[in-house]
Amino acid sequence: SDSSADYRALWNKTVDATQRAGLIRLTVNFDPFSAEANAFLNHLNDGINSFDTQGAFSIGLMGASSTSWAIMRKVMELFPLQIGITFAIIFVLIAVVFRSISVPFRMILTVSYTVAVSFGAGVLIFQYTWSHGVWTAMKGVDSYSWTVPIFTFSILCALALDFNVFLLTRLVEMHELGYAPAAAKAVWPTGRNISFA
Numbered sequence: 798s799d800s801s802a803d804y805r806a807l808w809n810k811t812v813d814a815t816q817r818a819g820l821i822r823l824t825v826n827f828d829p830f831s832a833e834a835n836a837f838l839n840h841l842n843d844g845i846n847s848f849d850t851q852g853a854f855s856i857g858l859m860g861a862s863s864t865s866w867a868i869m870r871k872v873m874e875l876f877p878l879q880i881g882i883t884f885a886i887i888f889v890l891i892a893v894v895f896r897s898i899s900v901p902f903r904m905i906l907t908v909s910y911t912v913a914v915s916f917g918a919g920v921l922i923f924q925y926t927w928s929h930g931v932w933t934a935m936k937g938v939d940s941y942s943w944t945v946p947i948f949t950f951s952i953l954c955a956l957a958l959d960f961n962v963f964l965l966t967r968l969v970e971m972h973e974l975g976y977a978p979a980a981a982k983a984v985w986p987t988g989r990n991i992s993f994a
Contacts, residue, residue, distance in 0.1 A: 825837065829860075829861070829862035830862055830865060832940060834862055834866070835866055835869070838858065838862070838863055838866040841858065842858065845857075845858070869943050872943075872947055873943065873947075876946070876947060876950075879947070879950065879951075880950065883950070883951060883954055884905055884908075884909075887901070887904060887905060887908060887954065887958060888901040888902075888904070888905060889901075891904045891958075891962075894962075895965065895969075900965065904958065904961055904965075907957065907961050908954050908957040908958055908961065911953060911956075911957035912950060912953045912954060912957065915949070915953050916946060919941060919945065922935075923935075923938055923939075923940060923941040924939060924940050924941070926939070960991045963987060963991065964983060964984070964987055964991055967983040967986075967987055968980060968983040970983070971983045
């Protein structure tokens with residue numbers, strides 16, 4: 798068929814004289830760094846991985862957009878490990894500082910809540926068009942970069958942990974001073990600042 802002749806012509810143009818190397822150049826009609834490109838590269842990679850070469854040769858992707866895609870894919874693959882290590886460190890540090898087994902669980906819960914609400918707000922603002930009518934700079938924005946969760950996760954955890962420690966330290970101080978509603982007394986001077994932060 799015509800397509801086999803096209804493939805043979807492409808093969809002849811891209812394989813060196815020793816028949817050991819080949820290069821197929823793909824040009825797409827969309828932004829090579831867009832979400833559409835990521836979907837295309839996922840599909841292309843799945844196709845390459847399903848192609849059985851029986852060790853005769855190896856197939857790979859190269860180029861700026863595929864390198865960026867490969868980095869994104871690997872980093873997102875390791876993101877759950879980052880979350881686990883971060884929460885493990887928080888758990889151990891809080892357990893040592895407060896000499897308690899229940900306080901670290903509370904801390905993990907409140908830090909998780911803060912991170913989830915922050916990411917949820919980001920999705921509502923950046924991935925939906927409801928704000929485009931009043932916030933004209935957002936027109937055309939339908940997502941945010943994959944790097945945002947990676948870099949902001951640790952910052953959000955640190956911020957949430959910081960203010961949780963302030964509140965818990967104040968709570969312990971009020972309890973040691975003998976105040977019966979220690980939580981109310983601890984939140985009264987610090988609650989607005991923590992909520993604002």
